[in-house]
Amino acid sequence: MIILKTQNAIIEQIIEVKSAGKTIGFVPTMGALHQGHLALVKKCVAENDVAIVSIFVNPTQFNNADDLACYPRNLDADAALLENAGCKIVFAPNVNEIYNEQEIKKPFEFDFQGLDTVMEGVFRPNHFNGVVQIVSKLFLLVQPDRAYFGEKDFQQLAIIRLMTKTLNFPVKIVGCPIIREESGLAFSSRNALLTEKEREIAAHIYAVLTESKTFFNHTSVEELKSCVTAAIERKEPLKVEYFEIIDGNTLQNIEKWENSDYIIGCLTVYCGKVRLIDNIKYV
Ligand code: PAF
Secondary structure (H helix, E strand, C coil): CEEECCHHHHHHHHHHHHHCCCCEEEEEECCCCCHHHHHHHHHHHHHCCEEEEEECCCHHHCCCHHHHHHCCCCHHHHHHHHHHHCCCEEECCCHHHHCCHHHHHCCCCCCCCCCCCCCHHHHCCCHHHHHHHHHHHHHHHHCCCEEEEECCCHHHHHHHHHHHHHCCCCCEEEEECCCECCCCCECCHHHHHCCHHHHHHHHHHHHHHHHHHCCHHHCCHHHHHHHHHHHHHCCCCEEEEEEEEEECCCCCECCCHHHCCCEEEEEEEEECCEEEEEEEECC
16 A cells, blocks of 8 residues: 655556556545444445545635644554555645645635535535535546445535536445444544543434434424434433434425435534534435
């Protein structure tokens, strides 16, 4: 496995891989890798000749300076995990290698066709502008045949699919199921910021979501939202930022269960200072 830090180095490698007629699989990450990332990497290794992983904590998708500063970083540990998982190339550039000053200051423009008017788009202004900005740059550099994203970031996955279609990237987007700790807590780089006690408490989020699946259609959509929110907040210090019940394609809120045949419940919960996201498929 090689670790590359510059655009020139990755371009050179891509030319070599492409001219050998090999397929490229790509997993973009912000590092602090966990089992969820490794599941993406293993699938990527299995389905492509060369698996490439990027590690880049993208400043333009953070709307909170503290959140960016606290984001866990550990390149050496990440590299060891990736080598073990069969990754061939790690692309780990620094910020100046990717952006000029102007690009960092001004939000990247993209027509989200309404996909950004809900959930993360509301609570993290310009977050998805930054995601589309970095993923489009990485796609141009890495030129993958397939790119792998987790379904935990449900809205991000929908936006990446839209971006790929709108900008005509010849890349197949592969969505991968959420991987959970034994307790049910979805793997996330942010879990590393939880204390042991908070980590135990955070498992309550998935327990409530799973329970809600057993009775969701015996209640109205609005009642389910209140019920899930109250049940989660019963355990301190959990605080629900939003719990939306949406159509899985348009991401718009549904009012009645019969309004869609693909329904997802998406939420963000603060466990103390740590922001966790999760989702569950109802239909
Ligand atoms: O999901 C993430 O880790 C990031 O949003 C991504 C896709 C790597 C872009 O920075």
